[in-house]
Amino acid sequence: MIDFSVIVENIPAFWKGLQVTLLLLVIACASGFVLSVPLAVARVSPNPWLARPVFLFTYVLRGTPLLVQMFMVYHGLAQFEAVRESIFWVALKSPWFCAWLVFTLNTTAYTTEIFAGALRATPSGELEAARSLGLTDGAMYRRILLPSALRRALPQYGNEVVMMMHATAIASTVTLVEITRVARDVYYNHLSAVESFGVAAVIYFVLTFSLVGLFKLAEKRFLRHLRPDTAGAL
Numbered sequence: 001m002i003d004f005s006v007i008v009e010n011i012p013a014f015w016k017g018l019q020v021t022l023l024l025l026v027i028a029c030a031s032g033f034v035l036s037v038p039l040a041v042a043r044v045s046p047n048p049w050l051a052r053p054v055f056l057f058t059y060v061l062r063g064t065p066l067l068v069q070m071f072m073v074y075h076g077l078a079q080f081e082a083v084r085e086s087i088f089w090v091a092l093k094s095p096w097f098c099a100w101l102v103f104t105l106n107t108t109a110y111t112t113e114i115f116a117g118a119l120r121a122t123p124s125g126e127l128e129a130a131r132s133l134g135l136t137d138g139a140m141y142r143r144i145l146l147p148s149a150l151r152r153a154l155p156q157y158g159n160e161v162v163m164m165m166h167a168t169a170i171a172s173t174v175t176l177v178e179i180t181r182v183a184r185d186v187y188y189n190h191l192s193a194v195e196s197f198g199v200a201a202v203i204y205f206v207l208t209f210s211l212v213g214l215f216k217l218a219e220k221r222f223l224r225h226l227r228p229d230t231a232g233a234l
Contacts (some may be wrong), residue, residue, distance in 0.1 A: 007195050014182050014200075017182035020179075021165070021207075022207075025164060031104040032107035044116050058113050061105055071173070074098040074099075096176065103171075121149075126145070158215030165204075165211060166208075
């Protein structure tokens with residue numbers, strides 16, 4: 001039998017954990033988005049001095065587990081005396097900063113490849129139209145290529161945001177009390193696996209359902225010109 005008293009008693013703790021999860025998700029995705037746009041442009045650049053370093057960055061970040069990255073930043077850097085004595089130690093000793101840094105770098109790597117793929121998939125007709133208007137490369141990216149690519153990347157980017165939301169559970173390994181950490185604490189205190197992790201599962205499901213719904217609405221708004229019925233009408 002489910003002990004609902006355990007659930008009711010720990011609702012405030014789960015609420016605080018939810019706030020931490022959402023804050024981590026928002027600041028990481030916002031930072032990652034801002035960084036990934038110029039990196040995606042560099043990733044598709046014909047200049048190897050721009051494209052190759054970005055490829056190496058995304059290859060390394062996507063090729064190593066997020067948990068390992070978290071341990072390397074939070075625990076690994078602290079092993080070096082030069083780091084502990086540097087001006088960066090004020091930030092690097094903070095679990096909040098380390099979690100933000102790791103999540104930001106990780107989502108930046110994935111988002112960069114998503115946006116770069118969308119840029120490569122730009123129809124040749126759009127490029128020819130932009131050149132026929134006499135637009136400079138900067139204006140062409142700013143007014144045509146990036147807006148078009150970002151719209152096409154919405155489905156894949158939505159998946160990345162959902163995956164990053166799930167990944168915030170790793171923040172519990174660096175002492176941040178988010179949803180998973182609250183569930184684990186409730187389990188240790190009450191030895192009630194269903195009540196503790198069941199509530200966490202429900203919260204994650206609601207968050208996933210909400211994020212998917214928001215991105216579906218965004219796709220319906222910004223990608224309606226690609227729907228077969230709309231394309232036929234045009």
